[in-house]
Amino acid sequence: MDVSQTIYQTPSILSADGLVGLVFLVMVAVTILGAYVASTAERVVRAVSGLVICFVGVAGIYYFLNSPFMSMMQILIYVGAVCVTISFAIMLAAPEEKKKTTPANILSGPLGFIVAALIFGCMTGLALKTEWQSYPKSGSGSVRDIGISLLTTNSMVFELISIILLIAIIGAVVIARDGRSS
Amino acid sequence: MGGYFTDLLTGTKSLIDGMWITLKEFPRKPVTLNYPHESVKMYKRFRGHIELIKNEEGTSNCIVCGMCERACPSSCISLAGKKPEGSKKKVLTSYILDFTTCSLCGSCVESCNFDALQFSNEYNLASTRREDFVFDLLKRLEAQE
Amino acid sequence: MSLTLLNAAVAVFIAICFVGLNAAYLVWCERKGAGFYQRRPGPMENGPWGLLQPPIDGVKLMTKQLLIPGGVDKAIFMVAPVLAMFPALISFVTIPFSKNIVAHPINVGVLMIFAFAALGGMSLLVAGWGSRNKYAMISSVRAVSQTVAYEIPMLITTITIVLVSGSLNLSEIAASQLGGFWKWNIWGFQEAVGYNILMPISFLIIFVCAVAETNRAPFDLGEAESELVAGFHTEYSSMGFGLFFMGEYANIVIGACLVTILFLGGWSSPVPLGFFPFTDHVGWFLLKIYMIIFVFIWIRWTFPRTTIYGLLNLSWKYLIPISLFNLLLTAALLKVF
Numbered sequence: 001m002d003v004s005q006t007i008y009q010t011p012s013i014l015s016a017d018g019l020v021g022l023v024f025l026v027m028v029a030v031t032i033l034g035a036y037v038a039s040t041a042e043r044v045v046r047a048v049s050g051l052v053i054c055f056v057g058v059a060g061i062y063y064f065l066n067s068p069f070m071s072m073m074q075i076l077i078y079v080g081a082v083c084v085t086i087s088f089a090i091m092l093a094a095p096e097e098k099k100k101t102t103p104a105n106i107l108s109g110p111l112g113f114i115v116a117a118l119i120f121g122c123m124t125g126l127a128l129k130t131e132w133q134s135y136p137k138s139g140s141g142s143v144r145d146i147g148i149s150l151l152t153t154n155s156m157v158f159e160l161i162s163i164i165l166l167i168a169i170i171g172a173v174v175i176a177r178d179g180r181s182s
Numbered sequence: 183m184g185g186y187f188t189d190l191l192t193g194t195k196s197l198i199d200g201m202w203i204t205l206k207e208f209p210r211k212p213v214t215l216n217y218p219h220e221s222v223k224m225y226k227r228f229r230g231h232i233e234l235i236k237n238e239e240g241t242s243n244c245i246v247c248g249m250c251e252r253a254c255p256s257s258c259i260s261l262a263g264k265k266p267e268g269s270k271k272k273v274l275t276s277y278i279l280d281f282t283t284c285s286l287c288g289s290c291v292e293s294c295n296f297d298a299l300q301f302s303n304e305y306n307l308a309s310t311r312r313e314d315f316v317f318d319l320l321k322r323l324e325a326q327e
Numbered sequence: 328m329s330l331t332l333l334n335a336a337v338a339v340f341i342a343i344c345f346v347g348l349n350a351a352y353l354v355w356c357e358r359k360g361a362g363f364y365q366r367r368p369g370p371m372e373n374g375p376w377g378l379l380q381p382p383i384d385g386v387k388l389m390t391k392q393l394l395i396p397g398g399v400d401k402a403i404f405m406v407a408p409v410l411a412m413f414p415a416l417i418s419f420v421t422i423p424f425s426k427n428i429v430a431h432p433i434n435v436g437v438l439m440i441f442a443f444a445a446l447g448g449m450s451l452l453v454a455g456w457g458s459r460n461k462y463a464m465i466s467s468v469r470a471v472s473q474t475v476a477y478e479i480p481m482l483i484t485t486i487t488i489v490l491v492s493g494s495l496n497l498s499e500i501a502a503s504q505l506g507g508f509w510k511w512n513i514w515g516f517q518e519a520v521g522y523n524i525l526m527p528i529s530f531l532i533i534f535v536c537a538v539a540e541t542n543r544a545p546f547d548l549g550e551a552e553s554e555l556v557a558g559f560h561t562e563y564s565s566m567g568f569g570l571f572f573m574g575e576y577a578n579i580v581i582g583a584c585l586v587t588i589l590f591l592g593g594w595s596s597p598v599p600l601g602f603f604p605f606t607d608h609v610g611w612f613l614l615k616i617y618m619i620i621f622v623f624i625w626i627r628w629t630f631p632r633t634t635i636y637g638l639l640n641l642s643w644k645y646l647i648p649i650s651l652f653n654l655l656l657t658a659a660l661l662k663v664f
Contacts (some may be wrong), residue, residue, distance in 0.1 A: 049403060052449055069495075072438035080445025080478070084471055087452050091468055141496055143435065175563050197630070204629040207358050214367040219454060
């Protein structure tokens with residue numbers, strides 16, 4: 001199959017390919033919109049909502065990339081657990097009076113811009129210079145294949161994540177041990 | 183761990199008991215009435231507003247003595263009568279009860295010595311207009327069968 | 328069937344009709360059921376047996392003013408009801424009503440339902456937050472802590488079933504239980520579940536979780552009207568409230584579908600005979616889900632509301648340990664047999 005041809009043909013919007021492409025663009029737009037809201041919102045709750053939108057968009061992209069398992073896990077864990085936890089943290093935290101923002105240093109704007117531009121440039125340069133190798137597709141992306149590769153080829157990652165989770169659980173228990181009396 | 187499993191068992195049992203009770207009620211006949219279409223028949227000794235008693239001739243026993251009018255503490259009764267030609271007794275021509283000020287004390291019924299007044303069983307009284315509570319009891323008497 | 332705009336539109340339309348009708352008439356069923364449990368006739372005035380009540384209620388809701396109180400977080404306030412309805416709608420995509428009636432048999436259907444249930448939880452949170460009302464806020468915190476607490480035992484129990492049937496696809500899970508009521512996952516004494524006699528308890532756990540997940544009595548702490556006015560939808564009027572309401576009833580249907588598919592064999596007929604009323608048919612599926620919904624209504628009108636501590640204790644002290652134990656036991660037994 002010739003890859004270059006499929007890239008340059010613009011399919012009709014009503015055909016299956018066109019619809020799928022449209023869905024992809026919508027997902028990308030949703031992700032960027034969510035990220036924008038999350039990073040610019042003044043109220044924390046709006047930022048969390050932006051994060052939710054962003055995660056849903058990412059999940060959509062995963063789904064588009066033929067990985068429904070990852071997509072559902074993205075929503076289940078990031079929206080269902082992470083965002084809800086963040087919201088809880090916001091609600092449990094003491095209400096914060098509006099901070100008096102001190103007038104920013106005159107250099108902070110340009111400096112921040114330069115750093116961001118540098119990082120962006122380096123990353124782009126790296127991405128362009130690297131000779132990308134296509135990683136051999138392992139299995140069909142089904143749950144079974146993911147499980148097998150997690151417990152064989154990538155078992156190190158699996159173990160490390162388990163250790164992190166264990167540490168988190170022990171930490172939570174240690175913090176909660178004193179109970180409410182203290 | 184004390185009581186962990188006993189709590190679980192007694193809790194489950196009480197939940198099942200509760201559900202059994204409501205399930206038994208489910209198929210039984212409703213105890214309520216479909217109100218505007220059906221209503222409860224009021225018991226005999228209910229003290230509604232007053233009404234005139236009908237005698238065998240189909241008229242009132244009232245002799246227009248005016249005792250009830252005088253007995254009424256909120257003066258909500260106004261009655262009138264006249265003496266027809268060749269008759270000794272007065273005959274009632276109008277008996278108006280202004281129910282808006284009536285407090286259902288029953289002094290009128292007590293004061294009547296001629297067995298002409300009684301409490302009605304009327305309790306479905308609701309209206310947005312004041313005039314609906316000024317009852318013409320003589321008309322009501324005629325309407326009774 | 329190819330994927331075209333028209334097909335997609337028709338599918339979406341049918342889904343919305345199904346959900347909308349269900350939501351409307353489940354309200355009617357609920358009110359009738361409440362009536363019968365309390366020995367009164369329920370709605371009677373509109374149409375025969377009050378059957379016209381739902382459309383009239385709908386018209387009433389739609390013609391009311393959509394009030395946005397001052398000082399609310401407008402964007403969030405407006406998005407929340409849509410966010411409550413949308414996951415409920417989208418979850419119907421993957422639910423198999425019978426062997427052939429399924430919109431999109433996605434391979435990880437179980438996960439999908441849970442993922443979108445999580446989104447629904449988020450909607451309650453932002454609704455309560457955006458309302459600028461302390462009662463709504465307290466209620467949304469309660470509703471979400473409850474959803475999080477009951478999601479865990481529900482997921483663990485679902486994993487048990489996934490272990491048993493070896494698939495995350497709802498169609499396959501249901502198909503693995505075909506062939507008579509003794510093959511359903513609710514019964515422990517069969518080879519498919521490794522002779523795990525605790526399966527009925529698993530069923531009870533997931534049933535309790537389904538009641539709690541849909542925020543229904545006795546777990547309706549989120550809308551405890553005696554203490555929190557109306558909970559997270561205190562400030563919502565008109566169709567904003569209507570969407571929450573419909574989302575709630577759509578979630579009830581989804582919960583019932585999930586319980587049916589995981590434990591009651593989906594569209595499998597109780598007796599495996601070849602001729603019509605006994606074949607595996609969508610009718611059996613509908614019958615099962617409506618029976619489960621009947622039990623939901625029955626429970627709601629039987630028990631008073633629990634306290635928030637009782638609710639969380641039940642989940643963390645009973646449901647989670649028992650479901651974890653059952654998961655380990657099932658895994659071990661499946662290995663043995």
